[in-house]
Amino acid sequence: MDRHERLSALLDMVGQREKIDVEASAEELDVSAATIRRDLDHLAGRRLLTRTRGGAVASNVAYDLPLRHKAARKAPEKQRISAAAARLVERGMVLGLNGGTTSTEVARALVLRPELAQQRDSSPALTVVTNALNIAHELAVRPNIKIVVTGGVARQHSFELTGPLASLFLDQITLDLVFLGVDAFDAERGAFAHHEGEASINRLLASRARQVTVIADGGKLGGHAFARICDTTAVDQLITDAGAAPDQVTAFEAAGVEVLLA
Incomplete structure (x- = not known):
């Protein structure tokens, strides 16, 4: 395993476990503890993780992790949330999707829904508007889904x-429905993103939709991030995992947000 592969492996490990130990990582990757310390110092210097005594933890600035390293976090919860979200989509809808792992x-x-995969006429089964290049790339090969x-x-x-070109288009x-991935969602303060440019586009996506559904695992509830996307009153529905704190669920319902536990 060369250094590049080792650094990638360490990022995968901290993404999945949120905390790793130098000695255990050295044994797992079959290198010396000194090598692992140098690697962790290098990754910490690039703000991809946070060094601790004897190891490292997932960085507080996790939004700077490349997307594939964030994807491993809470993967089962995100898959359940996404399946519940996909079931709400009806044929012929114009759907908005912002970026993010969820x-x-x-x-x-969506592509697993058989009614969206059936060819009925020349019109698309679904139109998806997105500002996420990876989502556009994955759906572009689906003949029954129109990608914008x-x-x-x-x-x-x-x-x-992000930026004015996206704003001019939106x-x-x-949109009939937008699924809004967020970095934090609080019943009183609203939905948030770490980056102000993403928050601006997400806010505009939400404003163009007849229904706004936030998709967020329970760990994102009750907190806040740097840039606010929208008020809680702008959100119609929240889809979260069954492990969400009951007091958070109650707070959102009291704020008028329908909560669906997946």
Whole structure:
């Protein structure tokens, strides 16, 4: 295993486990503890994880992790959430999807819906509007799904398009339903993203939709991040996992948000 492979493996490990130990990692990767320490120091210097005494933990700035390293976190919960979200989609809808690992799982769940895969006429079974390049790439090969990409400037870590070009496009359309992936969602303060450019586009996506559904695992509830996407009053529904704290669920329901536990 060369250094590049080793660094990638360490990121995968911390993404899946959220905490790793130097000695255990050295044994698992069959290298010396000193090598692992140097690797962890290198990754910490790039803000891809946080060094601790004897190991490392997932970084507090996890939004800077490349998307594939975030995908492993809470994977079962995200898959259940995405399956529940996909079941709400009806043939002929115009659907909005922003970027993120949960939104990506929703896109994958959509293609498993048999009624969306059947060819009935020349019209698409579903139109998906997205600012996420990876989602557009995955769905573009599906003949029954029409993909519309917002345009804009791509962010390296999230694959999301942001900026005035995306805003100009979104001002001209309407959506039946938007699934909004968020970095945090609080019943009083609203939905948040770590990056202000992503928050701006996500806010506009939500404003163009007849129904706004936030998709977020229970760990994202009750917190906040740097940039607010929208108020809680702008959200119609929340799909989260069954492990979400009951007091959080109650707070969202009291705020008028329908909560679906997956």
